[in-house]
Amino acid sequence: MELRRLNILHRLIFLCLLVFPLHGSKAWAKDFVVVIDAGHGGHDPGAVGRISKEKNINLKVALRLGNLIKQSSDDVKVIYTRSKDVFIPLDRRAEIANEANADLFISIHTNALAKNKTATGASTWTLGLAKSDANLEVAKRENSVILYESDYKTRYAGFNPNSAESYIIFEFMQDKYMEQSVHLASLVQKQFRHSCKRVDRGVHQAGFLVLKASAMPSILVELGFISTPEEERYLNTEEGTNNLARGIHRAFLTYKREHEIRLTGASRTIIPADNEDSLQPKQETTQVAVYEEVEKNDSSTGISQLTAEVSRPIVVESATNDNIITFKIQILTSSSPLSKNDKRLKGLKDVEYYKEGGIFKYTYGASPDYNKVLRTRRNIAAQFKDAFIIAFQNGEKMNIHTAINEFKKKKN
Template sequence: MKLYRRYILYIGICLGLLVSPFCTGSAEAKDFVVVIDAGHGGHDPGAIGKISKEKNINLNVALKLGKQIQKNCPDVKVIYTRNRDVFIPLDRRAEIANNAKADLFISIHTNALAKNRTAQGASTWTLGLAKSDANLEVAKRENSVILYESDYKTRYAGFNPNSAESYIIFEFMQDKYMSQSVHLASLVQKHFRHTCKRNDRGVHQAGFLVLKASAMPSILVELGFISTPEEERYLNTEAGTTSLANGIFRAFLTYKREQEIRLNGNSNTILPEDVPEPAMQEEKDSTTAEAEKKETTHSEPKQAPQRPQQAEKAATAQTERSGIVFKIQILTSSRPLAKNDKRLKGLKDVDYYKEGGLYKYTYGASPDYNKVLRTKRSITAQFKDAFIIAFKNGEKTNVNAAINEFKKNRNK
């Protein structure tokens, strides 16, 4: 009888733990898994510059990116295909990601041109058929790593990385993760452009074997050109590698947050507020950053942006009633926008607030989070990078805390 009571008590404790607020979540919950692949390594140096080797640049940025994610995202599991100078076969890299059931695969590389040609800037690639000879050459260079493997003809079914005919297989491939991969690649390029101030060489497709074998959204980043002396020096500085890792990290945060909102209606991933949101920021003109800072800090706008009295009055009334107002942030600008500015895409009742010397434009103010969420969905086609923010008593506040308070008040 005593043993039976102990058994019942044990079952009760287990059930209590399952519903305890200290649990990490439901049975379906799992960490977001990202696999970071530092290209080349060991006896495969990758492209070789005058003062460095590609394999070391790739690893440096990969480790910095992983540390950023681990430091700021406790719900993300980071896996490296390599975290030191070792050779990893190309198919093994994708296998690591597949075995981990990764949500993302990010392969980091450094570009190069032959015959003393020079170029500058970063690009991001997804799986597909190369649309130009230049794109095909990038794929050939990255795929040639398999030549370091003694059994590559068997392991890769006779694929010849230097033969254009081998790449015909990519013409008939149907990648179900293509749209997600392209979107992540676009976010990376936006952050390279705005956060890192890099020359944007765009998003491209080519037949990369390492992406072909991965069963999740996957991108391959080319950080810059080791064959260009100025670029090589930048890629070997602490500031340069830190900036590039930070750009990829911010793109990752934006992507992860969007995926969570799409699946769950909300997200615990917070985008950094200490600098402009590069994914939302519009292209700057040729004026220097110092001039922009001076203008936004010390002078008032010559032409005030649209601030409709009706929307402002409604938002004020909502704040007085509930203390919380949700809004959709649609874009950020270093300068004020006229009410008919084409970047507002015809939206009426657009508001703005100033933060860090920047003008951040919002739409759809309401104390009802669900209403704002529906509004956000209705403008997704026009503003795909829009996201929801919250104000409490006129001050910006943590959106997740505001959502929790909204739900608590609604259930009363």
């Protein structure tokens, strides 16, 4: 009898140890690790402006961001790829994040245009195929860092940062962290737009080597244009450094809070109360280009930035619960629902959406005839430069190349 009581007591203790930590502080014992990468450094200055060098702007914002995270989140471990003016090889930066089993990788950079061209605004990038020449040029400039490494041809398997052919490797790359990366990027742009009051140049994708090798959600932030005198002056002020770092910090806190709620149903992450309205705007206004497998000659380019108006909601994707393969054009995505007269739809009617990974993905021109959908995509390419074709069968999205092959078989 006594032995039976002991067995029952042991079982109760074991159950308590399993259950109660979920409601106490030990549920948060594991540090959330974020690696902050200040681009360039040492003998690599990055882009050079009239009064400053990119490497120094990047480092100031990176250190400021790290300090803000440390102050606000005692459960976060911050790791810098560099905390001073030293040169770190591109692949080593990703290795640092991988070795730390990081939860996030944030690479800080400053943009530039050649031939005295001017532009303003901040953009955030994720790994993918560059869908325009302008996007490719950004990737080329950032990847050219490897030319400072004597053994770059061996280390990067013959990759030539200045050759467009080298970027073919990014065309069919499957990044399992893409959804999280794009979401974090959209949060950063939301902050740049609302709380930082900067020109929003959108979320883009391109073939960045530093993101390719990182095994976690990763983004690359372009703070502004050092080649534009007015913007360069702003980037070199304390106000500019603090403002941009705060914007990224708020986006990080939002991402971390959502991550914790998704995992445990609760979060202890607190987002600062000041400028609180900018954290949760009523309408999402950033269009996010999400890379999917598409035909090789996709000429998609940039990302538009227009505001939404309140109207009737767009209907959910029409049912395709049969064996007929239906092709559709994905024109844009958003982290919140759009209305029928949202300006980003540019007057298109009969737009539908499907939801994937918590993101609303809007489509147009559904048809079982691939050639018809392809012609439609070409017709709207000027208005929707990031549009691409997807396919559904039995109500589920399928591999586009498989769908095209099936269509060709039936045509023959």
